[in-house]
Amino acid sequence: MSETVRKRGRTGYLLLIPGVLWLGLFFVIPLYSLVATSLFDPSGSDTVGYTMTYHWANYSHVISDYWQPLVRSLAYGALATLFCLILGYVLAYAIAFKAGRWKNLMLVLVIAPFFTSFLVRTLSWKLLLADDGIIVNTLQFVHILGADGRLLATPFAVIAGLTYNFLPFMVLPLYASIDKIDPRLIEASSDLYANPFVGFFKVTWPLSLPGVVSGTLLTFIPAVGDYINAELLGSPNQRMIGSVIQSLFTNANNYPAAGALSVILMLLIVVMVLFYVRRAGTEDLL
Amino acid sequence: MSTSTSTATGNRTVTYKQGSAAGRWLRGHLVLILGLIVLVYTFVPIFVVVLMSFNAPTSRLIYRFDGFTLHNWLNPCEAEGMCSALGTSIEIGLLATLGSTVLGTLIAFALVRHDFVGRSSMNLLIFLPMASPEIVMGSSLLALFVAAGRGGQLGFWTILIAHIMFCISFVVVTVRARLAGLDDNLEQAAMDLYATPQQTFWRVTFPLVFPGILGAALLSFSLSFDDFIVTNLNAGNTTTFPMFVWGVAQRGVPMQVNVVGTVMFLISVLIVVGGEVNSRRRQRALT
Numbered sequence: 001m002s003e004t005v006r007k008r009g010r011t012g013y014l015l016l017i018p019g020v021l022w023l024g025l026f027f028v029i030p031l032y033s034l035v036a037t038s039l040f041d042p043s044g045s046d047t048v049g050y051t052m053t054y055h056w057a058n059y060s061h062v063i064s065d066y067w068q069p070l071v072r073s074l075a076y077g078a079l080a081t082l083f084c085l086i087l088g089y090v091l092a093y094a095i096a097f098k099a100g101r102w103k104n105l106m107l108v109l110v111i112a113p114f115f116t117s118f119l120v121r122t123l124s125w126k127l128l129l130a131d132d133g134i135i136v137n138t139l140q141f142v143h144i145l146g147a148d149g150r151l152l153a154t155p156f157a158v159i160a161g162l163t164y165n166f167l168p169f170m171v172l173p174l175y176a177s178i179d180k181i182d183p184r185l186i187e188a189s190s191d192l193y194a195n196p197f198v199g200f201f202k203v204t205w206p207l208s209l210p211g212v213v214s215g216t217l218l219t220f221i222p223a224v225g226d227y228i229n230a231e232l233l234g235s236p237n238q239r240m241i242g243s244v245i246q247s248l249f250t251n252a253n254n255y256p257a258a259g260a261l262s263v264i265l266m267l268l269i270v271v272m273v274l275f276y277v278r279r280a281g282t283e284d285l286l
Numbered sequence: 287m288s289t290s291t292s293t294a295t296g297n298r299t300v301t302y303k304q305g306s307a308a309g310r311w312l313r314g315h316l317v318l319i320l321g322l323i324v325l326v327y328t329f330v331p332i333f334v335v336v337l338m339s340f341n342a343p344t345s346r347l348i349y350r351f352d353g354f355t356l357h358n359w360l361n362p363c364e365a366e367g368m369c370s371a372l373g374t375s376i377e378i379g380l381l382a383t384l385g386s387t388v389l390g391t392l393i394a395f396a397l398v399r400h401d402f403v404g405r406s407s408m409n410l411l412i413f414l415p416m417a418s419p420e421i422v423m424g425s426s427l428l429a430l431f432v433a434a435g436r437g438g439q440l441g442f443w444t445i446l447i448a449h450i451m452f453c454i455s456f457v458v459v460t461v462r463a464r465l466a467g468l469d470d471n472l473e474q475a476a477m478d479l480y481a482t483p484q485q486t487f488w489r490v491t492f493p494l495v496f497p498g499i500l501g502a503a504l505l506s507f508s509l510s511f512d513d514f515i516v517t518n519l520n521a522g523n524t525t526t527f528p529m530f531v532w533g534v535a536q537r538g539v540p541m542q543v544n545v546v547g548t549v550m551f552l553i554s555v556l557i558v559v560g561g562e563v564n565s566r567r568r569q570r571a572l573t
Contacts, residue, residue: 012400019389019454026451027415030426037429087324094321108558109325113332115554118512119531120547123539124334225419228514232535242421249425249519262425
């Protein structure tokens with residue numbers, strides 16, 4: 001990107017060392033430690049201590065015990081990402097092409113709500129979706145929802161919460177890549193008798209793909225691992241994988257199972273991301 | 287979709303033969319209207335937070351608007367444990383911001399300005415923490431702390447270590463973007479005018495990169511302040527603000543939580559608007 005001639009020599013390494021040490025000590029080594037934990041003898045505990053027995057059965061046990069929350073998390077994450085993509089694309093497109101001199105103001109407005117604490121915002125969704133709340137009453141009034149229908153403690157509420165909370169992660173990369181598109185290309189397509197829809201799918205959409213790819217990744221990955229929305233907005237029998245891992249660690253003190261489940265989640269996400277990035281064909285994610 | 291009446295570069299009008307004037311206007315502004323609807327949607331919960339901060343609840347367990355009061359704003363610390371949790375969050379947030387901004391900025395400079403062995407694995411090391419689910423990062427750190435026999439000493443310092451760790455990557459990416467977009471000629475010019483490398487750095491490069499560093503610092507603070515998942519796993523008995531909110535979510539939320547939410551919203555708006563005014567002023571000064 002930059003034309004800068006990169007300097008060789010010691011300084012570069014000196015600049016890198018402190019940060020790399022930190023990431024090495026507190027990101028890479030912990031990952032290793034997590035894999036090790038997942039293979040410990042499950043009969044140990046954090047008071048007695050664990051022994052390394054390469055107990056691979058931990059993996060098959062957690063898969064048979066927890067495949068449901070695992071699949072549920074992936075499905076909720078994928079749906080929330082899809083909704084984020086639709087809503088985020090409309091918003092990013094409107095800001096980039098239609099907002100005119102209000103562009104910067106709209107960008108600020110997109111980010112501003114998200115500086116209010118994640119948990120506080122999710123609690124206010126809980127209030128909005130509550131059984132006697134304004135949304136449920138309205139939907140019941142127009143008979144979209146039955147008289148005893150509800151939103152809170154349903155998958156709908158969880159997915160809506162995820163969509164809401166991760167929307168800016170989608171909008172910002174989308175905006176960055178849509179804003180770079182030369183509007184003359186879209187005009188050219190309409191000069192060549194493409195109708196707006198053809199113009200969109202043949203010009204705008206392909207040119208915005210880098211934003212689509214990084215936006216979907218930035219939304220999907222945290223959404224799958226999140227459990228705040230599921231705990232506050234969902235029902236207790238529809239837990240997501242994050243809350244299973246959390247409670248295995250802190251309540252059940254079952255470190256090997258929690259470790260194995262974390263490793264599985266990480267591997268699943270890595271595989272899906274690699275596959276997706278290859279299909280979408282965008283290598284320069286950063 | 288390209289029915290707009292004007293675009294950034296050209297002023298070309300696309301007219302449709304069919305349809306009434308109102309229909310045409312609607313079609314031309316459809317995307318903008320839909321975009322505004324999405325924007326309103328993002329503000330609905332904020333509206334609730336602000337409203338509830340003025341709420342006089344009749345019961346702690348029923349979460350609804352019962353009447354207007356300034357009580358929550360005048361007595362924010364009446365909510366038991368909230369202010370100390372808030373203090374912990376601010377303290378950790380500031381220290382994490384300082385640590386991650388320094389470490390991340392150094393890495394960004396090395397990546398853009400210096401050549402070294404292992405550049406691509408370095409990029410991977412920066413990318414991975416951003417691409418890992420928080421629950422995995424949190425549990426792996428916990429696994430390490432337990433393995434190192436420090437499981438019993440979870441608290442302030444382990445939270446701080448974790449926060450600096452996950453903020454570094456975001457700092458690197460933000461500062462690197464600013465640095466890579468910098469016009470090289472300004473530095474060349476300074477050198478041509480006999481500035482020493484130190485003078486060039488402190489008088490030209492650093493001031494130009496500074497907005498990026500500031501942005502990265504703000505991002506770090508908000509990431510740290512808002513984090514729940516990683517913190518909760520590595521906190522021991524220490525309580526941060528998000529952990530406090532999580533704790534009270536089950537047993538009834540004190541309205542003061544909404545005061546904090548409102549203040550956070552106002553501060554962020556002020557910072558962004560302030561930055562915008564500042565950059566407008568600078569642009570006007572240049573022209």
